[in-house]
Amino acid sequence: MNVFEYQAKEAFRDNGIPTPRGVVIKSIEEVESAVNEISLPCVIKSQILRGGRGKLGLIKFVKTMEEAQKVAKELFASEYNVQILLIEEAVQMDKEVYLAVTVDPVTSKAMFIACAEGGVEIEILAKETPEKLITVQVDLAEGLGAYHINNLIFGLGLTGDIAKQFGAMARNLYKTFRACDANLAEINPVFITKDEKVIAGDGKLIIDDNSIPRQPKFPLMREYFDTQVEYEANVEGLPFLQFDGDICLMCAGAGLTTTVYDLVSDFGGTVATYAEFGGPNYTKAVRTMELVLQHPSKVILVITFGTIARADVMAQGLVDAIKIHKPSIPIVTCIRGTGEEEAFKILRDAGIEPLTNTEEAVQRAVDIAAGRV
Numbered sequence: 001m002n003v004f005e006y007q008a009k010e011a012f013r014d015n016g017i018p019t020p021r022g023v024v025i026k027s028i029e030e031v032e033s034a035v036n037e038i039s040l041p042c043v044i045k046s047q048i049l050r051g052g053r054g055k056l057g058l059i060k061f062v063k064t065m066e067e068a069q070k071v072a073k074e075l076f077a078s079e080y081n082v083q084i085l086l087i088e089e090a091v092q093m094d095k096e097v098y099l100a101v102t103v104d105p106v107t108s109k110a111m112f113i114a115c116a117e118g119g120v121e122i123e124i125l126a127k128e129t130p131e132k133l134i135t136v137q138v139d140l141a142e143g144l145g146a147y148h149i150n151n152l153i154f155g156l157g158l159t160g161d162i163a164k165q166f167g168a169m170a171r172n173l174y175k176t177f178r179a180c181d182a183n184l185a186e187i188n189p190v191f192i193t194k195d196e197k198v199i200a201g202d203g204k205l206i207i208d209d210n211s212i213p214r215q216p217k218f219p220l221m222r223e224y225f226d227t228q229v230e231y232e233a234n235v236e237g238l239p240f241l242q243f244d245g246d247i248c249l250m251c252a253g254a255g256l257t258t259t260v261y262d263l264v265s266d267f268g269g270t271v272a273t274y275a276e277f278g279g280p281n282y283t284k285a286v287r288t289m290e291l292v293l294q295h296p297s298k299v300i301l302v303i304t305f306g307t308i309a310r311a312d313v314m315a316q317g318l319v320d321a322i323k324i325h326k327p328s329i330p331i332v333t334c335i336r337g338t339g340e341e342e343a344f345k346i347l348r349d350a351g352i353e354p355l356t357n358t359e360e361a362v363q364r365a366v367d368i369a370a371g372r373v
């Protein structure tokens, strides 16, 4: 899970990393007091979950209150669905450095990546002159040693008090990385100011999805998602994606759902919604249907194969969901696995034909969506 820059910077500050002073706002009415608090000139930074904001014109310097009002209005109205702005003091910087801690999937170690030339061109630099990147691996069990930090500092050619401050920042970034169960903790740029201060100019933090329950500081926020229904599905813990096709998949199991998606495409159909109510969610058919019906589709295709997730429970859930939500579109089912005899009976008693062949069920749904049935 990717979190906003202002949240990454909060985590940085909690772990001793200096950041510019900033105020978060969610409406144009808050601009004046935020700018007054930070004082001019300041930087207005769009909080969206993607990088490259500088190049997209979503990071703006302002010198006057009028300019701040105008820029904030434009950013809130931009095509990038900006709902939060971070108003920050403008830092007079001399140099931009890149610093990150991530996971090296090859060695299963933590890995620092640093570069003396940070900033918005780092991706291009990494591609064209990768030898300018310094990497230092840290064995997670051994932990961070002074030599790791020294290797970074020497590699970047830093000396004196700047080296000392940068070393502390690197140690604290590693601390943040571990404390937040992060896959990535990145500062690009690290500002080195004319008066020799080392400050985190930007912040990016990706929390390991499996650790979200351990990280109550980062609750799911509506602003992370494009639509209300995607947000609600995620809060519910239901894997849920929206597309602009015809067939709504209400399936169980990531592998099976993905296979069904492929089969739909293979048979000439298109997917409207990818919703998965398997695993720990196998009792949530009613809620899943409530969510999927909020997105238009022509047919609901239910394909499940449960082992611990019982077929009869999912079939009963589906029947209950139909009673409650009364979908106006047809439903095709192929519900298999533990308790399937009972599941078939439940479906038949409710007037639903239980298919037992996945490809036949997919073909039926594709035909319905195409108006052939």
Ligand code: GDP
Binding pocket: 020, 043, 045, 050, 051, 052, 053, 054, 055, 059, 089, 090, 091, 092, 093, 096, 119, 120, 188, 189, 201, 202, 203
């Ligand atoms: P990103 O493009 O999404 O990575 O957004 P950043 O927060 O990194 O901002 C983009 C660029 O704007 C940075 O690389 C800096 O060059 C510049 N920038 C942002 N804030 C300041 C600031 O306070 N002072 C100065 N001088 N430049 C800044």
Ligand code: MN
Binding pocket: 119, 188, 189, 202
């Ligand atoms: Mn950046």
